Amino acid sequence: MGLAMTLGSSLMRSNGPKAQQVITLYTNSIPGSKTATDYKEVATTGKDGVIRVSKVTTPTLTVFKPTSGINAHAAVIICPGGGYGILAFNKEGTAIAKRMASWGLTAFVLKYRLPADQIMEDKSVGPLMDAERAIALIRSEAGKWDVSPDKIGIMGFSAGGHLAASLSTLYNKDVLGNARPLHTSLRPDFSILGYPVISMQKEITHMGSRKALLGNTPNQALVDQFSCELQVTDSTPRTFIVLADDDNGVPPANSLRYVEALQTHHVPVELHIYQNGGHGFGGHNKQSPDDWMKRLKHWLEHNKLIAKATK
Structure with a gap:
């Protein structure tokens, strides 16, 4: 049996030196939200050690400041995955x-709200709203965090990868309204995707994610809108993608179509496909001796987002 808890309050109660700051994403009411008194956030820790969060009603940002003694003055927003039904909060969030x-x-x-008709007027834009709010908030307060406003990226895994790709391609679709700081760009400066859901097209999508986000019978216009490979432009941010060829959860065709679209629009992209690894390997692919996050670190260095190691 898993251990149930409220994740945000648990983090805030920790008063030790390694306690992380947790920021509530919205200071006032959440636009487009509905109240459901019987809808309460739950987090369970499975036997595999993964904390799975569901029924999020109060989205938050948990902050991890640089620990190396060197500040790259760059920021990344991390979106854990879970089929738009849960968030694998530590495996694809805090550990990363x-x-x-x-x-x-x-x-x-980013602990984002998962699409739910009970708490959202339009569940298809609920997660995107939280991603937009996250980047707008960090960029508008960049000085507070000692980061450069033009070095803020988005990262996501699986369905969280779909959210990251959605923000990277739909940032001009402002769903925040008054919750957006004035004159603040919603465009990420870079994008990092781990075994992402990209498309909502029936032949290659992850159907669980599609049904959770768009419902059982979405019209084709909505399907196309949230098929990120169809929304790429010349202004889509440079992208790093990692996945495994034997991914039976999200077909690799999702990433391949996205890469093709990025190349068509001359957007710099780096792609790493491991022969084995399956779906959901997080920061460590146990079926490969290679450390994919070292590849990511090299990419960040190459793009001058972090300093190159001296050793």
């Missing part, structure tokens, strides 16, 4: 953030 903080990045783990 800790390592990136050791490289000099300021990492923010």
Whole structure:
């Protein structure tokens, strides 16, 4: 049996030296939200050690400041995956953030609301709303976090990868309204995708994610809108993608079509496909001796987002 808890309050109660700051994403009411008194957030820790968060009603950012003694003055927003039904909060969130903080990045783990008709007027834009709010908030307060406003990226795994790709391609679709700071760009400066859901097209999508986000019978216009490979433009941010060829959860065709679209629009992209690894390997692919996050670190160095190691 898993251990149930409220994740945000648990983090805030920790008063030790390694306690992380948790920021509530919205200071006032959440636009487009509905109240459901019987809808309460739950987090369970499975036998595999993964913390799975569901029924999020109060989205937050958990902050990991640089721990290396060097500040790259760059930030990344991390979106854990889970089929738009749960968030694998530590495996695809806090564990990744800790390592990136050791490289000099300021990492923010986004606990975003999962699409639900009970708490959202339009569940298809609920997660995107939280991603837009996250980047708008960090960029508008960049000085507070000692980061450059033009070095803020988005990262996501699986369905969280779809959210990251959605922000990277739909940032001009402002769903925040008054919750957006004035004159603040919603465009990420870079994008990092781990075994991402990209498309909502029936032949290659992850149907669980599609049904959770768009419902059982979405019209084709909505399907196309959230098929990120169809929304790429010349202004889509440079992208790093990692996945495994034997991924039976999200077909690799998702990433391949996205790469093709990026190349068509001359957007710099780096792609790493491991022969084995399956789906959901997080920061460590146990079926490969290679450390894919070292590849990511090299990419960040190459793009001058973090300093090159001296050793």
